[in-house]
Amino acid sequence: MNLAPYHPSKDDLQGAGDYDAPRGKDNVWLVVRAAVKVQSKENEDWKVIKKLFHVDAHFNEGQMVKEMTLRFDFHCHSTASDGALSPTELVARAAGAGVEYLALTDHDTLAGWPEAHKAAVDLGVQLIPGIEISVQWESRELHIVGLAFDPAHPAIVELVAYQQEARVNRAKKMGERLDKAACMTDAYRKASELSGQVAPGRPWFAQILVAEGKARNDQHAFNRFLKPGQSAFVKTPWLTVEQAVSALTEAGGVAVLAHPTRYGLTRKKLRTVLKDFTAAGGRGLESLTVGLNPNQKMLVEECLRDFDMLASGGSDFHTPRQTWLELGKVPPLSEMHTPVWQAFPTAYQPVATS
Numbered sequence: 001m002n003l004a005p006y007h008p009s010k011d012d013l014q015g016a017g018d019y020d021a022p023r024g025k026d027n028v029w030l031v032v033r034a035a036v037k038v039q040s041k042e043n044e045d046w047k048v049i050k051k052l053f054h055v056d057a058h059f060n061e062g063q064m065v066k067e068m069t070l071r072f073d074f075h076c077h078s079t080a081s082d083g084a085l086s087p088t089e090l091v092a093r094a095a096g097a098g099v100e101y102l103a104l105t106d107h108d109t110l111a112g113w114p115e116a117h118k119a120a121v122d123l124g125v126q127l128i129p130g131i132e133i134s135v136q137w138e139s140r141e142l143h144i145v146g147l148a149f150d151p152a153h154p155a156i157v158e159l160v161a162y163q164q165e166a167r168v169n170r171a172k173k174m175g176e177r178l179d180k181a182a183c184m185t186d187a188y189r190k191a192s193e194l195s196g197q198v199a200p201g202r203p204w205f206a207q208i209l210v211a212e213g214k215a216r217n218d219q220h221a222f223n224r225f226l227k228p229g230q231s232a233f234v235k236t237p238w239l240t241v242e243q244a245v246s247a248l249t250e251a252g253g254v255a256v257l258a259h260p261t262r263y264g265l266t267r268k269k270l271r272t273v274l275k276d277f278t279a280a281g282g283r284g285l286e287s288l289t290v291g292l293n294p295n296q297k298m299l300v301e302e303c304l305r306d307f308d309m310l311a312s313g314g315s316d317f318h319t320p321r322q323t324w325l326e327l328g329k330v331p332p333l334s335e336m337h338t339p340v341w342q343a344f345p346t347a348y349q350p351v352a353t354s
């Protein structure tokens with residue numbers, strides 16, 4: 001896709017209703033967005049444009065055109081954590097879906113980075129370092145997506161080592177508990193073998209439970225054994241918000257609060273989280289995700305504005321079995337948002353807009 005700034009001619013700006021498709025679909029978007037710039041938001045034409053082209057964002061300047069047409073995804077998982085696709089398969093699928101700018105954000109690990117990086121170079125996808133870190137806030141577990149940090153920075157290496165150790169201990173304990181509670185033998189070893197990981201997460205244990213007939217399906221396994229309050233749930237001593245954010249920041253990256261509407265927090269609680277998160281140096285909010293209801297959308301917009309945060313987004317893709325998700329399927333940025341990549345180091349700025 002040609003991402004050069006579009007300079008509309010006089011003719012282009014006569015009235016949005018007059019536009020047809022002389023330049024192909026992608027360019028029509030640019031024309032339409034350019035046209036909006038010279039018209040008031042109350043203009044009837046704007047409503048027509050919105051309807052015809054599903055434009056969900058206002059347009060500002062040439063720079064903004066490029067940013068808004070950039071196809072990005074800053075939240076997805078590979079087999080290096082709990083995803084179904086290998087890093088290579090994941091990057092290939094992203095490329096196939098038209099993603100130009102990608103972060104692989106496996107849980108508490110960078111194990112998939114070298115392979116994903118190679119695939120991204122081969123396939124012409126711009127890959128930036130990413131990770132999803134589990135943290136503890138009060139008695140809850142929250143997730144922080146780290147983006148565009150130096151993966152070899154000692155603060156990151158230390159962070160990953162700590163989280164991995166916590167995960168290994170948790171997996172071993174979970175296995176012991178399942179051996180008792182579900183009358184299994186060697187649940188840890190089996191989950192470990194199945195996943196190829198020393199720290200298999202709960203989805204792997206769920207699979208074992210189903211395979212051995214201890215649960216009807218994954219959801220049943222979670223409800224019966226694995227979710228908080230059940231016999232095999234093990235609370236993990238994750239890093240605090242402050243520790244995770246400061247490691248990411250020290251390594252030159254940006255900390256983003258992942259899926260803010262998925263923790264079951266009230267508006268008030270979420271605002272308290274964000275107060276602490278931003279005080280610690282967290283700057284991004286994962287506001288661009290599909291599936292938010294109108295109230296959740298409003299809440300996220302309010303938080304972006306009130307806490308002066310950068311908009312990030314991603315699919316949280318784990319497996320092709322989640323047919324409602326796809327890599328790169330992220331709502332568009334609007335001019336009210338500042339994209340998270342504006343805070344990235346130059347080397348990780350989007351190639352298409354630099």
Ligand SMILES: [Zn+2]
Binds near residue numbers: 075077132316
């Ligand atoms: Zn995730």
